[in-house]
Amino acid sequence: MFEEYIIAIVSATVLGLILRLPILPDKPMRNSWMISIIFPTVILAVGFFAIFNYFKVYNNIYTAIIIGIFSAVFSKFFLERVFPKPEIGEQA
Amino acid sequence: MNEIIAITIGAILSWINFVIIDIWMGLPESPGVRGAEAIGKSIENRGGDLGGGYFSGNIVCSPDASAGTLLASCGYYAFGSPEGGLIAALFVYFGNRICADPGYAGTTGALSATILIWAATYIGINPQNFIVGMLLAALTIQGIYHPYSSKLIGKMARKMNRKVIKD
Numbered sequence: 001m002f003e004e005y006i007i008a009i010v011s012a013t014v015l016g017l018i019l020r021l022p023i024l025p026d027k028p029m030r031n032s033w034m035i036s037i038i039f040p041t042v043i044l045a046v047g048f049f050a051i052f053n054y055f056k057v058y059n060n061i062y063t064a065i066i067i068g069i070f071s072a073v074f075s076k077f078f079l080e081r082v083f084p085k086p087e088i089g090e091q092a
Numbered sequence: 093m094n095e096i097i098a099i100t101i102g103a104i105l106s107w108i109n110f111v112i113i114d115i116w117m118g119l120p121e122s123p124g125v126r127g128a129e130a131i132g133k134s135i136e137n138r139g140g141d142l143g144g145g146y147f148s149g150n151i152v153c154s155p156d157a158s159a160g161t162l163l164a165s166c167g168y169y170a171f172g173s174p175e176g177g178l179i180a181a182l183f184v185y186f187g188n189r190i191c192a193d194p195g196y197a198g199t200t201g202a203l204s205a206t207i208l209i210w211a212a213t214y215i216g217i218n219p220q221n222f223i224v225g226m227l228l229a230a231l232t233i234q235g236i237y238h239p240y241s242s243k244l245i246g247k248m249a250r251k252m253n254r255k256v257i258k259d
């Protein structure tokens with residue numbers, strides 16, 4: 001059970017590095033909107049894999065690798081479009 | 093374990109989890125959106141602390157560690173396993189992004205709550221005890237008397253070096 005999670009995390013991290021995502025957000029991290037490997041790529045990989053793992057449909061190593069790849073690609077290319085950073089005027 | 097004792101322990105663990113993570117992630121420092129600023133100023137006008145007011149305002153305006161703890165408890169209960177908490181963390185992150193929040197507090201809170209609940213199940217505290225406990229914990233900050241609760245949060249924030257950032 002835990003092995004697949006680790007494989008999903010490793011897969012997301014490796015593809016994140018290949019896609020040149022930063023490992024950590026810039027500092028101060030708590031205010032940073034930068035998409036990085038630790039946050040949120042790994043969180044997405046773990047969350048998406050948890051869905052597959054719970055329903056016992058494709059809870060195997062291959063799914064873990066594909067979920068990791070999907071999470072890294074989603075973080076790099078689609079996350080900012082689907083959930084955009086707010087414009088300056090929208091914030092206080 | 094007796095249900096009343098289990099709920100009390102759940103409430104204490106949830107309170108510590110969400111207050112520490114939310115302060116650590118800088119909720120008392122500044123309002124994330126205009127609504128949080130309005131709530132913070134209103135609490136200050138009623139004799140409370142501005143930092144504690146921003147903390148309450150930010151909690152209301154986006155899913156932070158309080159919502160993360162509650163949703164992780166609900167997810168754990170609904171799915172019957174830690175996967176529920178991990179799935180809750182994923183959706184809390186998406187909820188944060190929709191609410192103009194980078195998402196660190198909510199996601200960290202949900203993940204730490206999942207670990208806490210998983211550990212607590214070994215001593216007989218169930219996820220449903222955490223659901224009730226988290227509601228009671230949020231009530232102490234948001235529901236009883238804002239001036240006192242905001243002063244307590246403000247004091248803790250200053251100790252953790254998360255003071256209000258003046259423009």
